[in-house]
Amino acid sequence: MSSTACPTLRQLLFVLNPISGDIDKTELETTVRTYCQERGRSASFFHTSGDDDLARLRKYLANHSYDAVFAAGGDGTVSLVAEALTGTEIPLGIIPLGSGNGLSKDLGIPQEVEQALRLTWDYELRVVDTLRVGGKFSAHLADLGFNALVVERFDQGDARGPAAYVRIATQEYAAYEPATYRIETDLETWEGPAFMLTIANANTFGSNVIINPDSELDDGQFEICLIEPFPNVAAPGLLYHLYTNDFDLSDYTRRLCCRWARISVPGQTEVRVQVDGEPCHLPTPVEVAIAPHSLRILGPVLAE
Secondary structure, three states, X not given: OEEEOOOOOOEEEEEEOOOOOOOOOOOHHHHHHHHHHHOOOEEEEEEOOOOOHHHHHHHHHHOOOOOEEEEEEOHHHHHHHHHHHXXXXXXXXXXXXXXXXXXXXXXXXXXXXXXXXXXXXXXXXXXXXXXXXXXXXXXXXXXXXXXXXXXXXXXXXXXXXXXXXXXXXXXHHOOOOOEEEEEEEOOOEEEEEEOEEEEEOOOEOOOOOEOOOOOOOOOOOEEEEEEOOOOHHHHHHHHHHHHOOOHHHOOOEEEEEEOEEEEEOOOOOEEEEEEOOEEEEEEOOEEEEEEEEEEEEEEOOOOO
């Protein structure tokens, strides 16, 4: 993964989502401010509200100068801040506080607040690729099919956390009908039914399912990871492969490597999609393109 020299970070902005995950954040600002002050850093805060957050954040950053901006929240908050910083020299830091925290896990960022705050002074600067999925920004994973349905139901409900996600997935699984997809890429074309289809610029879902083994965030390409329809008796074996980094060993999986893709669903003009944990409906065909080396991220120092 690409890395560059690491200057000292003094002026830091923390973007907080007060409702991400199922985590009490009442003491978070005090914890962050104290931690930074003890190490000679200045901490400022920006609160998301769900009302035009991207435009507000971009305007705020245009009028203030920071050495790094930390997303303190879940995958949606991380994606929001990443989009605001893509194409700039300002690096993204992550304090994972959501239900999944997928990108932070892929980067090896500690999941505890004070350990993640270590990135304010001890870090490796990495430069990674980002995606556009149907015009929407993605720094991590997007998908169509079963998981997109579960994410939408999860978003519509009041419960948060992994247990709520598993409950919804269990409820939806029995009645789920896979769709047929047509995928055109810069290298090949594939058409057929799929249980789910993941557009992956990374390896792992926040649930620790490894959907895209051996991929790199900075390799200038992404993968479309397909799970084809499978009988109920095959489900335990498929899950085992997904949790043990053996995605490619299943009879019901395949991956397409590409730099550009067009995904359509014959007979449908709109499709349900989740992008970095946020559900939406997009017109078809859904076009996917990569922006190589477009985002700077603070990651933990890797052991030699």
